[in-house]
Amino acid sequence: MRSAIFLAAAILAGPLACGDSAPGQPWTSTSLTTNPTMPGSTSSSSSSGEDSTSTSTSTSTSTSTSSGSETTLAPPPDMPGFDTLEPVPEGCEKIDLLFVLWDGGSSDAGAQAEAREWAEEDAARMIGLADAISAEAANYDLHLMVTTITPDFTTTGDKLCGLDCDPITMPCDEVPEHVCMESWEECDWAVGSGVVFPRGTGASNKLCPTTDGRRFARSQDPQFPEAIDCLLRVGRSGTGEGYVATTPMAALKPEMVADGGCNAGFLRDDAMLVVVIVSMSAGGGDTGTPAEWAENLLALKGGYEDGVVLVMLTNGIPPEPQCGDFPTKLRTFAELVPHHVLGCVTAPDFTPFVTAAVDKIDAVCDQFIPPG
Secondary structure, eight states: OOHHHHHHHHHHBSOOOOSSOOSSOOOOOOOOBSSOOOTTOOOOOOOOOOOOOOOOOOOOOOEEEEETTEEEEEOOTTOOOGGGOOOOOOSOSEEEEEEEEOOBOOOOGGGHHHHHHHHHHHHHHHHHHHHHHHHHTTTSEEEEEEEESOOOSOBHHHHHHGGGOBTTTBOOSSSTTOOOOOOOOGGGTBTTOOOSSOOSTTBOOSOOOOSTTOSSEETTSTTHHHHHHHHTOBOSOBOSOOOOTTHHHHHHSHHHHSTTSTTTTOSOTTSEEEEEEEOSSOOTTOOSOHHHHHHHHHHTTTTOGGGEEEEEEESSOTTOTTTOOOOOHHHHHHHTSSSEEEEETTOSBOHHHHHHHHHHHHHHHHHOOOOO
16 A cells, blocks of 8 residues: 555544534624635626537548559558557646635634644644645646635634734734734635635644745645645634535636636646545535536536546545444535545544545546546
8 A cells, every 4th residue: 555645644543523613602704705806806707508519520531443453542641550649648647636624613712722622633634635645646736725614714713812812912812823814805705715824723823835826735836745734724713604515616616716816727627626525514505406516516627527536524424433324415415426535524543534535536547538
């Protein structure tokens, strides 16, 4: 088995607590942007379903002349022999890796220590998974982006610290690591926008070192390992309504990944898409059905099944007894995507899940045929 997987095993073992927020009422913000552009730009968009038609025409001509018992076949001019034809390219050389992570928090001051412990365990496991994929994809061009299920920039740390939090000289007693700040940028509030400044309990609480202001990290960036470590520490201070199953589509819709969009440049036509979702259940903001979610996810790659792998950590996944074995909307969503991996979000050891995920990504990558 791959060395990268075994190297990650130590940090992937141990209990994970993920699910409903700790006791206390979360502070809810109603601000929400679903179709933002980068600050300073304006855009309008409309979409309609259009059939795409591709037509190819092949014409060949042969001429034969016969005289007596002899027949001569004259090949068309400039027709190459079979030994000179280039093979159809297969295998992905690029991977776009999107993490959709649970970050639900609590406004109860007494719950912050436990939330911090959960956040550290969550981050260690996701960093282990990302490291294993990165090591396996050492020769690939990798994009990695992280978004959370609660899009609000405001956190429970902001409420807990309130007016007692001075961003320069006075740490907040309830959440000492919390960075007090405000943002009016659309992309800091948009559903699916890449997170670059995780804040709150157990979060990085700093601007992550992505390059050129991007909301994702690239494998060729000089600080790629540091960026991964920072981006995946999303903490447990999220507020507002949750979006889980629909977040990948919000993050990767055309107006978000086009020039001027919040996630501009992340999604590439010639890259395989890998989506990792970590959540106990679908979010209250999710609309639609699992079948619609699966169809919309595949549509991001033009319906090409070998272009998408969905990795889902959720509830109701056997054989872990604490996870149960029952249908959920997220489980059904994953099972409707042809290439998927399911894992129990509360499993004591993530190593088998990481192994299965890397194996699946490898296998689908070998089948991937870039367009064009």
